[in-house]
Amino acid sequence: MKSRRYFQATKSVAAFAAILIAGMVSGLPRVQAQDGNEALLIQNGLTIVPVPLNLSGKDLNLVGLGSYLVNAAGDCNGCHTAGGPPNFDYAAGRNPYFGQPKMIDPAVYLSGGRNFGPVGTPTGPSGYGGPAIIARNLTPNYAGLPEGGHTLSQFKQIMKTGVDFDHIHPTCTAAQLTAIEGGATPVCIPAGQGNRPEGILLQVMPWPTFQNMTDHALEAIYEYLSAIPCIDNTTSMPPAGAPNELRNQCTQPPTAPATVPADAGGTPLSSMELRSHSPQRQ
Ligand code: HEC
Numbered sequence: 003m004k005s006r007r008y009f010q011a012t013k014s015v016a017a018f019a020a021i022l023i024a025g026m027v028s029g030l031p032r033v034q035a036q037d038g039n040e041a042l043l044i045q046n047g048l049t050i051v052p053v054p055l056n057l058s059g060k061d062l063n064l065v066g067l068g069s070y071l072v073n074a075a076g077d078c079n080g081c082h083t084a085g086g087p088p089n090f091d092y093a094a095g096r097n098p099y100f101g102q103p104k105m106i107d108p109a110v111y112l113s114g115g116r117n118f119g120p121v122g123t124p125t126g127p128s129g130y131g132g133p134a135i136i137a138r139n140l141t142p143n144y145a146g147l148p149e150g151g152h153t154l155s156q157f158k159q160i161m162k163t164g165v166d167f168d169h170i171h172p173t174c175t176a177a178q179l180t181a182i183e184g185g186a187t188p189v190c191i192p193a194g195q196g197n198r199p200e201g202i203l204l205q206v207m208p209w210p211t212f213q214n215m216t217d218h219a220l221e222a223i224y225e226y227l228s229a230i231p232c233i234d235n236t237t238s239m240p241p242a243g244a245p246n247e248l249r250n251q252c253t254q255p256p257t258a259p260a261t262v263p264a265d266a267g268g269t270p271l272s273s274m275e276l277r278s279h280s281p282q283r284q
Pocket residue numbers: 071072076077078079080081082118135136137138140149150157160161166167168170203204205206207208212223
């Protein structure tokens with residue numbers, strides 16, 4: 003009996019090894035499409051959504067799969083939340099780490115704002131480590147585009163390459179490095195010896211992992227992020243004086259008038275200045 007079981011186990015190990023070897027010889031083993039499995043993920047995703055969704059014009063299958071990837075696998079809200087201690091992304095009294103029944107805090111869900119501090123070891127002159135890296139707002143903007151207004155194609159590029167279209171913390175120029183020696187703290191990343199963070203690339207954000215996702219998975223995340231409620235935190239951005247990394251507005255920003263009245267005097271305000279609720283970048 004014992005030996006028969008052993009024989010069967012050996013047989014399946016041998017079969018598995020044969021598949022592996024076949025895979026190594028002729029590329030990866032071919033897999034069959036598992037539609038049933040994706041349906042389960044979609045169903046699960048739709049069950050665990052922690053906020054009301056705007057499903058108008060959305061593909062429910064993509065939304066469900068996106069929710070699964072955001073809420074069950076990617077832990078996007080673990081970083082992209084403004085919630086601070088003691089409950090972070092959970093509602094007060096509903097923190098599972100305190101043994102309470104779990105509930106995500108919808109007031110800060112994916113609204114960005116968590117401060118990760120400067121990038122790694124101090125690399126610049128005078129021990130300057132660069133600006134604080136702050137998780138960005140992933141909720142849709144006033145036009146319904148997720149994560150503050152990026153298109154699907156931009157979103158895919160961000161997730162696959164870590165490119166920062168907002169250029170929020172470029173690599174320091176030579177002039178900025180000199181200014182840092184004089185005590186300035188510009189919003190740029192100093193590239194130093196042995197540790198050379200690239201200012202153009204998103205830091206902390208796990209894009210080197212997420213870039214392994216399929217296009218279909220990224221499209222699902224984008225669709226889900228289009229369906230969640232907008233949270234405007236252009237005025238409540240930690241820390242004080244940080245650049246406007248969260249820049250998300252739920253209502254259309256006022257546009258500058260084309261001309262100013264003759265008696266107004268002075269120079270016309272730029273549209274940036276008119277957005278008084280939008281903090282200035284440093
Ligand atoms: C470990 C923390 C962490 C996790 C987990 C994380 N992010 Fe991020 N993400 C960040 C930080 C921090 C930034 C800003 C980085 C910077 O400024 O250099 C960022 C930036 C982004 C940006 C760029 C936004 C913009 O406006 O350019 C996108 C898009 C994004 N994250 C999507 C996601 C998605 C989707 C998930 C889940 C699948 C996720 N992130 C999970 C930390 C995280």
